[in-house]
Amino acid sequence: MDLSFGPKYSAFRDKVRTFVREHKDKQPASGSAPKSSGILNWQALLIEQGYHSRTIPEEYGGYGAAPDIIESRIIAEEFAREQMNTGLGGQGISMLTPVLLEMGTEQQKQQFIRPSIQGKLAWCQGYSEPGAGSDLASLTTKAELDGDEWVINGQKIWTSSAHIADWIFCLVRSEPEAPKHQGISFLLFEMNTPGIEIRPLVDMTENANFNEVFFTDVRVPKHQIVGQRGQGWKVANAILGHERGSLAPPDAANARLNGVIRLMQQETIDGQRIIDNPVFRDRLMKLQGRVMAMQYNDMRLFSSRINKNQDTKLAGMVVKLIGTELRHEIEGLAIDVMGEIGLSYGDNPYIRGNGSWQYQYMLYLGLIIGGGTSQIQKNIISERGLGMPKEPKIETKRGA
Amino acid sequence: MEFGLSQEQILLQDSINRYLYDQASLDVVREIAAGDTDDKTIWSGLAEMGVAGLMIPEEHGGVGLGSMDAVIVAECLGYHVTPSAFLSSAVIAPSVLLSAGYTNDLADIAAGTFRVGIAFSEAIGAREKAGIVVSESHLSGKCLFVLDANADAYLIATSEQSIYLIRSDAAGVKRNQLTTVDKTQTICELILEEVKAELISTDANIYLKALDTGRVIQAADTLGAAQCMLDQAVAYANQREQFNRVIASFQAVKHMCAEMAANLEPCRSMIWYAGHALQAVPEEAPLIACHAKAHLAEVGRFVAKTATEVHGGMGFTDLVGLHYWFKRIGCNRQLLGSPERLREDAARIQSLI
Numbered sequence A: 001m002d003l004s005f006g007p008k009y010s011a012f013r014d015k016v017r018t019f020v021r022e023h024k025d026k027q028p029a030s031g032s033a034p035k036s037s038g039i040l041n042w043q044a045l046l047i048e049q050g051y052h053s054r055t056i057p058e059e060y061g062g063y064g065a066a067p068d069i070i071e072s073r074i075i076a077e078e079f080a081r082e083q084m085n086t087g088l089g090g091q092g093i094s095m096l097t098p099v100l101l102e103m104g105t106e107q108q109k110q111q112f113i114r115p116s117i118q119g120k121l122a123w124c125q126g127y128s129e130p131g132a133g134s135d136l137a138s139l140t141t142k143a144e145l146d147g148d149e150w151v152i153n154g155q156k157i158w159t160s161s162a163h164i165a166d167w168i169f170c171l172v173r174s175e176p177e178a179p180k181h182q183g184i185s186f187l188l189f190e191m192n193t194p195g196i197e198i199r200p201l202v203d204m205t206e207n208a209n210f211n212e213v214f215f216t217d218v219r220v221p222k223h224q225i226v227g228q229r230g231q232g233w234k235v236a237n238a239i240l241g242h243e244r245g246s247l248a249p250p251d252a253a254n255a256r257l258n259g260v261i262r263l264m265q266q267e268t269i270d271g272q273r274i275i276d277n278p279v280f281r282d283r284l285m286k287l288q289g290r291v292m293a294m295q296y297n298d299m300r301l302f303s304s305r306i307n308k309n310q311d312t313k314l315a316g317m318v319v320k321l322i323g324t325e326l327r328h329e330i331e332g333l334a335i336d337v338m339g340e341i342g343l344s345y346g347d348n349p350y351i352r353g354n355g356s357w358q359y360q361y362m363l364y365l366g367l368i369i370g371g372g373t374s375q376i377q378k379n380i381i382s383e384r385g386l387g388m389p390k391e392p393k394i395e396t397k398r399g400a
Numbered sequence B: 001m002e003f004g005l006s007q008e009q010i011l012l013q014d015s016i017n018r019y020l021y022d023q024a025s026l027d028v029v030r031e032i033a034a035g036d037t038d039d040k041t042i043w044s045g046l047a048e049m050g051v052a053g054l055m056i057p058e059e060h061g062g063v064g065l066g067s068m069d070a071v072i073v074a075e076c077l078g079y080h081v082t083p084s085a086f087l088s089s090a091v092i093a094p095s096v097l098l099s100a101g102y103t104n105d106l107a108d109i110a111a112g113t114f115r116v117g118i119a120f121s122e123a124i125g126a127r128e129k130a131g132i133v134v135s136e137s138h139l140s141g142k143c144l145f146v147l148d149a150n151a152d153a154y155l156i157a158t159s160e161q162s163i164y165l166i167r168s169d170a171a172g173v174k175r176n177q178l179t180t181v182d183k184t185q186t187i188c189e190l191i192l193e194e195v196k197a198e199l200i201s202t203d204a205n206i207y208l209k210a211l212d213t214g215r216v217i218q219a220a221d222t223l224g225a226a227q228c229m230l231d232q233a234v235a236y237a238n239q240r241e242q243f244n245r246v247i248a249s250f251q252a253v254k255h256m257c258a259e260m261a262a263n264l265e266p267c268r269s270m271i272w273y274a275g276h277a278l279q280a281v282p283e284e285a286p287l288i289a290c291h292a293k294a295h296l297a298e299v300g301r302f303v304a305k306t307a308t309e310v311h312g313g314m315g316f317t318d319l320v321g322l323h324y325w326f327k328r329i330g331c332n333r334q335l336l337g338s339p340e341r342l343r344e345d346a347a348r349i350q351s352l353i
């Protein structure tokens, strides 16, 4: 067990720390619009300094450093310590960019990566359909080649940010005769292409963050495909794994838990602080123990990326399942701590923390479902982690 | 940076496991549990491998390994539900005696020929009005749920967290074995009447450090026992057939196993870190020790129940012996502080109370 990063990295840490100290007051105001100049300038500064898109080659607009997991970790730690704005995320940056780097054509890399990481090109992910959720590979949105163009017909659903996205990366069925996993292609196209209709869906948080997206004879240039025809499933899976773990980072859970501690020290019932109530305290400490376990699990996973000989397959598979459920419970404890006040939402004058406790409580239920439900995670853990058999095939109505 | 076991630690783990597969099979555990024999043969075998003196420095006859190594050994012992004096004689006692600079018995402890039991229950939380009164280096009173009914001496913590050493054969010592559900660990009560004792420490920190270490090691024992139950459940599910298919193909069974694995796997990292922190990050050790033991008690209980359910009626019988693991996990949960108590300690350590 050696948890130090060694002297080689202490100078690097100092440099990051200095940057954070000097730029703490220059961050964009929280709640700034995604494409406001404040956000875009900040993003540009982070990339220029190597604190965002660090390992993306310069020719595609990144900083161009050699991959070094420890350096990335140090940046994350130092930014988190001061709760510094880490720049833009979103599906274009966290999901599409890595895919293009790995499987995109040179022309696609040139065209898309720079504006995406700069925050000038916003993406949405068009995977789920009304008939294809957990069973994503059964998707039916059709793409037929007509000369030099794909013609797309069908419908997507739960498409987060489709209403503000410039482009979509989309899974379509291009080879209807092939077995279901081998008939899918991964296409990129503009959201203002004729034939696309976006209908917002209001979610339980009262926000319309995701949408239904309808395609009627949407024509897309033939070359806007990532990977080969029929390889879309492979392309998509390369990033799904990436998405899952990142939905529930344990350090963020710990930060929220510390927020609950402060809340318990401030809130009172009949003049008694909630932290002095042993029942609530026990619930709090139980959650803290669970968060700790996930933090050390994360440390082990981090270490296995540096030391390739460590087997952490199972440790990685459990993060989405445990992390999202845990986070939902942490937010739920905060609501219970406040009792009736915990119900406050919107403009209620008694609201605490801008309503973030109720909001995150609901949001994390969404994340328990999104990105592969908890039940699907358990299928994966039992089949790929523990080697238990797959579901036996039964005749389905579609005969698939 | 490397979070994980070293090559030496993997070798240690392999050699302990190999020994336990050969010498401490379930049949042997059954004999000991039935009272047909005791754990002395296993303990002297383990002592030959250096387990009894694992944490004792070489100059005192031990092998001088650290708390992380002890965690690994405990995981193995839990996995095999091995009856042994490891927690008391090889972990808690050396911690106390070394911190206090009392080195007389260390060589014999390391050789496995002298076993030291632990009577900390009253310092952690007295029940039944048990407790010890000290008068001019003589102890009188009662200690309940003392670890190791076969020990040659006992370290007794008072409610003030001072620690005394008494010999089992000293005048005025009455020792009654207490039957518990868990027959793989022996527990006794000590009834003392004016027993001559040696004062080992009046420093609460010595007591607390030994307790933290003991708690982590016991949590590691639970980790090993729970891992074995999960492995047995998966193996059983893969061969038992109902409705013309193996029960492992039923999603309800798969999800039981997945839930066990999902809860247990992060525990391994937690316990490893705790073992590391005891030595390398002492300022974090008290908190992580409380949380590690409390969390493993909860996950352990869940795994013990669920793995039994996966076995159906067979799990409830004595035939597969799964109940030895179930009971070991249950026993570990209560000894050295139940989870509720540990979580209160955790809150206190962070000044939340």
Ligand SMILES: Cc1cc2nc3c(=O)[nH]c(=O)nc-3n(C[C@H](O)[C@H](O)[C@H](O)COP(=O)(O)OP(=O)(O)OC[C@H]3O[C@@H](n4cnc5c(N)ncnc54)[C@H](O)[C@@H]3O)c2cc1C
Residues within 6 Å of the ligand: A124, A125, A126, A127, A128, A129, A130, A132, A133, A134, A135, A157, A158, A159, A160, A161, A210, A366, A367, A369, A370, A371, A372, A373, A374, A375, A376, A379
């Ligand atoms: C907040 C949020 C954001 C999202 N963002 C996007 C996005 O940007 N782009 C996108 O493409 N999609 C997005 N999704 C969609 C998401 O991926 C799907 O909702 C998810 O995969 C589940 O599919 P479904 O909703 O059709 O539920 P279903 O698949 O119909 O599941 C319903 C229930 O059946 C269970 N079930 C289904 N199959 C099995 C099985 N084999 N074994 C056991 N149980 C099973 C499920 O666990 C669940 O409990 C988002 C979802 C949410 C909630």
